[in-house]
Amino acid sequence: MSLDVVDLRTFYSGPLGAVARRLLGRAIRARWSNVTSLAVLGVGYATPYLDLFSGEAERAIAVMPAAQGVVNWPSGGLSATALGDLDMMPLPDASMDRVLVVHALETGESPRELLSEMWRILTPGGRLIIVAPNRRGLWARMDTTPFGHGQPFSRGQLTSVLREALFSPVHWAEALYVPPIPRRTFLRSAVAWERVGTTLSLPFAGVHIIEATKTLYRPVAIRPARRVATQLRPVLVPARRAPHGAAGCGFMASLD
Structure with missing residues (x-):
């Protein structure tokens, strides 16, 4: 079930949402450091992060699910x-x-099906980044943030669904190690939490950040060749001519 766009906008306008936006935006920008002359699409509620590319990409647009609702973006100019x-x-x-x-x-x-549709609209060699809640993280266990709604994923589950949709993962990262508690102590130390969690590869990150590339050819299973046995059929051939004085000639069966 999709979240309501009002709840999403309220979260990102608050202090905890601002921290999430800054930390995730840093990780996303590290992968797509240059999108000049490229077309960028945000799917779901990606507008807080599309601001990273709005002044650089050839065009940046967002599509939101109807059950969620939509907000105008960017704040100035045409939506x-x-x-x-x-x-x-x-x-x-x-x-x-x-x-x-x-x-x-x-x-x-x-x-x-969602990823298959992303495959369709991506250009050959196009790149996809997914931000998905980590099932082992604290953010997925608290419904006070948008990452606590829906189905969280493990790394293996994401790998499987990406490959089924003909995507090949090329980079993995985790983010949001800071507990999702809107207290000043945690918010001020969010960068330190992120640094320690990334350095030690701690398992309780709030989200997975996966970059994948579009696979151009569908894999085809190779089956071993099967040998077909030769079928023997009886064929009538003329019999040898009998010696002078013997019985007349006839036919005999032969296997071809």
Whole structure:
């Protein structure tokens, strides 16, 4: 079930949402450091992070699920957001170079169908980044944040669903090690929590951040060749001519 857009906007306007936006934005930008002349799409509720690319990308747009609702983005100028069915995006094939999925995979009815649609609209060699809640993290266990709603994932589950949708993971990262508690003590030390958690590879990060590339060819299973036994059939051939004075000639059976 999709979250309400009002709740999402309220979260990101608060202190805990501002911390999440800063930490996740840093990790996303580290992977896509240059999107000049590229088309970038945000899926779900990705507008807090699309600001990273709005002045650089050729175009940046956002599609939000109808059950969630939509907000105008960017705040100034013409709106670049739209409502849509995330399994049937209102975009042509191979039209986007980068796709950022936030607050969508965990709340959708079918993660595989959503990713298959992302595969369709990505250009050959296009890149996808998914931000998904970690099932072992604290953020997935507290419904006071958007990451506590829907289905959290393990790394193995995400790998499986990506490969089924013909994506190949190329980079893994985790973020949001700070507890999701809106107290000044935790908020001020969020960067320190992030540094320690990343350095020690601690298992309780709030979210997975996965970058994957579009696989161009569908794998085909190779079956071993089977030998077909030769079928023997009886064939009538003329018999040898009998010696002078013997019985007349006839036919005999032979196997061909």
